[in-house]
Amino acid sequence: QVQLVECGGGLVQPGGSLRISCGAPVxxxxxxxxxxxxxxxxxxxEHISCISSISRRDGAILYAYTVNGxxxxxxxxxxxxxxxxxxxxxxxxxxxxxxxxxVSGFYCDYPGNYWGQGTQVIDSS
Numbered sequence: 001q002v003q004l005v006e007c008g009g010g011l012v013q014p015g016g017s018l019r020i021s022c023g024a025p026v027x028x029x030x031x032x033x034x035x036x037x038x039x040x041x042x043x044x045x046e047h048i049s050c051i052s053s054i055s056r057r058d059g060a061i062l063y064a065y066t067v068n069g070x071x072x073x074x075x076x077x078x079x080x081x082x083x084x085x086x087x088x089x090x091x092x093x094x095x096x097x098x099x100x101x102x103v104s105g106f107y108c109d110y111p112g113n114y115w116g117q118g119t120q121v122i123d124s125s
Contacts, residue, residue: 009119035108
């Protein structure tokens with residue numbers, strides 16, 4: 001069983017910034033694609049951002065168009081952690097953000113293989 005642990009959510013003012021961390025298993029950088037998802041109308045979870053495994057797609061990155069230019073995903077290989085830096089937050093960004101691991105390593109195609117418990121991001125407006 002692969003365990004993912006999210007942290008870093010919280011209350012943020014409109015236009016503010018926040019960073020979510022996703023702790024992944026040792027060696028996951030070479031094995032899994034890691035994605036951040038959030039619930040959306042009509043969907044259980046919607047893709048926010050994805051970083052592919054280094055061995056499969058050299059850590060290629062994708063963003064949903066709604067967050068492109070505002071959010072940045074990155075990976076610290078030594079810490080086995082993926083970060084989602086969220087900036088210029090809108091009230092619509094309020095959600096529980098879930099970290100998922102995808103064993104194909106290529107893309108973050110929902111429903112994925114393993115999930116964290118989620119971390120709440122709340123716009124304070």
